[in-house]
Amino acid sequence: MNHLAKKHFSQASICYKQRNYSEAVDYYLVGLSIEPECVEAYADLAKSYEMLACWDQALQAIEQALRLRPSDPTSLRRKNRITEENSFYNIPYDAISSPLEDSRYFDLNVSPDISTLSDDLVQKISGILERTCNFVGYRLNFFPLDPVKVYIEEKHLAKSSYNDLDTFPDWAPAYYDGTIRIRCCNYSMSGLGVLQTLIRHEWTHLLVDLITDGKCPTWIDEGLAMSIARQMFSFEMEYLQTANRNGAILRLQQLNKPFSQIDDRQRRLAYYQAHAIFLDLIEQFGFSSICVLLGLIGSGEKPEDAIQQTFGKPTVQIFSDWQRKIDMG
Numbered sequence: 001m002n003h004l005a006k007k008h009f010s011q012a013s014i015c016y017k018q019r020n021y022s023e024a025v026d027y028y029l030v031g032l033s034i035e036p037e038c039v040e041a042y043a044d045l046a047k048s049y050e051m052l053a054c055w056d057q058a059l060q061a062i063e064q065a066l067r068l069r070p071s072d073p074t075s076l077r078r079k080n081r082i083t084e085e086n087s088f089y090n091i092p093y094d095a096i097s098s099p100l101e102d103s104r105y106f107d108l109n110v111s112p113d114i115s116t117l118s119d120d121l122v123q124k125i126s127g128i129l130e131r132t133c134n135f136v137g138y139r140l141n142f143f144p145l146d147p148v149k150v151y152i153e154e155k156h157l158a159k160s161s162y163n164d165l166d167t168f169p170d171w172a173p174a175y176y177d178g179t180i181r182i183r184c185c186n187y188s189m190s191g192l193g194v195l196q197t198l199i200r201h202e203w204t205h206l207l208v209d210l211i212t213d214g215k216c217p218t219w220i221d222e223g224l225a226m227s228i229a230r231q232m233f234s235f236e237m238e239y240l241q242t243a244n245r246n247g248a249i250l251r252l253q254q255l256n257k258p259f260s261q262i263d264d265r266q267r268r269l270a271y272y273q274a275h276a277i278f279l280d281l282i283e284q285f286g287f288s289s290i291c292v293l294l295g296l297i298g299s300g301e302k303p304e305d306a307i308q309q310t311f312g313k314p315t316v317q318i319f320s321d322w323q324r325k326i327d328m329g
């Protein structure tokens with residue numbers, strides 16, 4: 001391989017590991033202009049675009065990798081994943097209406113140092129927030145009394161502290177700490193679907209916190225936030241099944257501590273597992289049972305007693321019943 005191209009590709013992969021995806025894209029593109037037949041570089045370029053929620057470019061790059069090497073397993077796997085994400089996250093721009101007046105539920109603050117954010121995009125973000133408050137609010141039958149502060153900030157690379165980003169394309173890491181903070185690395189219309197999913201997730205945390213007075217067990221909080229935010233993707237289910245075959249499924253105690261304290265390598269698994277167990281609960285007992293559960297915890301019932309009352313079994317059994325299903329699947 002051309003020496004200069006190789007240098008660009010290795011620089012690209014350093015940027016990717018630092019979660020600096022825009023710069024990674026730039027390096028891949030320069031490298032590919034020198035060495036246009038490099039399958040791996042196209043496949044990695046696709047992954048960088050995926051993290052930036054640039055769906056069209058991600059698909060183009062992975063197609064190019066497959067044109068060069070049609071049965072490349074990594075490229076095929078990546079193509080399936082990106083295709084699935086694209087069909088969920090790529091929401092039509094026109095489908096989001098801009099609210100006409102200030103919301104009762106949130107107070108949006110956009111950091112002035114984000115120069116790339118057009119008024120039009122801010123309007124769309126308000127629109128997404130408004131419809132998310134309604135969507136999650138009606139599901140959980142709860143609306144905050146006072147407007148919640150939502151901050152849209154610049155993503156600073158150095159601050160790669162814990163957040164919910166592990167389960168989403170890295171377009172917009174977010175977290176909830178009484179207020180909702182979203183940090184983006186690429187503000188663009190193509191990322192609005194990811195933003196909507198993130199806001200649903202964080203808004204669920206907010207409502208769960210208010211309903212249960214902060215007493216909700218972590219796995220329920222995260223599982224519910226994941227279930228309300230989006231479907232579970234098939235590649236995530238496959239990841240879980242592989243983990244199960246390898247005996248890597250996390251135990252209840254591990255999912256009961258804050259996910260921020262879970263080892264980096266296991267955090268993704270923790271989210272998938274909480275999501276899957278929760279979907280299973282919803283399928284068996286209906287979504288209304290979840291509202292009953294949160295209400296019981298909110299009224300002062302001990303979480304474990306509330307779980308027993310709602311589902312007729314303790315958490316350990318919920319876990320083992322679910323794992324038995326995974327074993328068979």
Ligand SMILES: [Zn+2]
Nearest residue numbers: 164201222225
């Ligand atoms: Zn979360």
